[in-house]
Amino acid sequence: VTNEALNVMISGAPASGKGTQCHLIADKYGLVHIAAGDLLRAEIATGSENGKRAKQYMEQGQLVPDEIVVMMVKDRLLKPDSKERGWLLDGYPRSLSQATALKGFGFEPHTFLLLEVSEDVLVERVVGRRLDPVTGKIYHLKYSPPETEEIAARLTQRFDDTEEKVKLRLNTHHQNVESVLALYKDITVKINGNVSKEEVFAQIDSVLTSLVEQRKAASGSV
Numbered sequence: 408v409t410n411e412a413l414n415v416m417i418s419g420a421p422a423s424g425k426g427t428q429c430h431l432i433a434d435k436y437g438l439v440h441i442a443a444g445d446l447l448r449a450e451i452a453t454g455s456e457n458g459k460r461a462k463q464y465m466e467q468g469q470l471v472p473d474e475i476v477v478m479m480v481k482d483r484l485l486k487p488d489s490k491e492r493g494w495l496l497d498g499y500p501r502s503l504s505q506a507t508a509l510k511g512f513g514f515e516p517h518t519f520l521l522l523e524v525s526e527d528v529l530v531e532r533v534v535g536r537r538l539d540p541v542t543g544k545i546y547h548l549k550y551s552p553p554e555t556e557e558i559a560a561r562l563t564q565r566f567d568d569t570e571e572k573v574k575l576r577l578n579t580h581h582q583n584v585e586s587v588l589a590l591y592k593d594i595t596v597k598i599n600g601n602v603s604k605e606e607v608f609a610q611i612d613s614v615l616t617s618l619v620e621q622r623k624a625a626s627g628s629v
């Protein structure tokens with residue numbers, strides 16, 4: 408049986424809306440959402456040595472070393488659900504060495520979505536972002552405010568979501584992005600990320616719907 412599960416990578420600057428779109432994509436397409444940043448924050452929460460080391464880099468807006476990140480992502484991709492349902496990789500790879508490692512393990516995406524957002528918009532999105540620790544949902548004080556007072560009262564902010572830190576994160580992004588883009592340029596689809604989250608999703612949805620149809624047609628014809 409041909410495995411029709413989709414493998415998708417999503418890339419974009421800090422706060423370009425990757426996490427927000429991944430929730431919408433995972434809901435509709437059933438893909439397993441694997442976010443490098445979320446895996447790292449979970450590791451920090453365990454209090455492990457790797458978590459402590461990772462946090463030092465994240466606080467500087469720098470890339471966490473490969474020996475921590477690469478295995479973490481690989482282990483998650485190797486779990487059976489990722490293979491069965493397909494995967495949606497968010498925030499990885501962020502460097503040529505990470506991309507090469509992934510290829511070496513045999514993981515290839517069918518499409519590479521690139522969220523393009525202008526820089527002034529990014530800063531505003533970062534400083535207004537809030538997270539619900541209970542549901543994991545991503546909010547924004549202005550663009551996606553919490554639905555109830557109860558949720559509003561429990562929202563938290565990420566330790567690297569200040570204007571100063573986002574500038575460091577943006578620098579790191581600019582230093583690394585070109586080498587990753589070059590590797591996936593044949594399967595890259597650029598998405599205009601400056602519009603509302605519903606309008607961004609509509610663009611992604613149409614890309615993924617036609618990809619699913621193409622893959623069905625291809626497997627049916629064998």
Ligand code: AP5
Nearest residue numbers: 421422423424425426427443444471498532536547603604
């Ligand atoms: P990570 O957690 O991946 O952070 P990031 O790349 O900076 O991206 P964000 O999570 O900040 O933003 P997002 O694009 O998901 O945006 P969101 O949907 O939340 O990484 C953190 C750190 O971990 C890195 O700095 C690095 O140190 C380390 N790390 C991670 N991966 C690594 C790797 N592979 N290798 C080494 N180190 C690694 O949206 C942002 C806000 O905008 C929200 O408030 C949202 O509500 C709002 N919003 C979203 N879309 C819209 C819209 N269309 N209109 C209006 N508002 C919107």
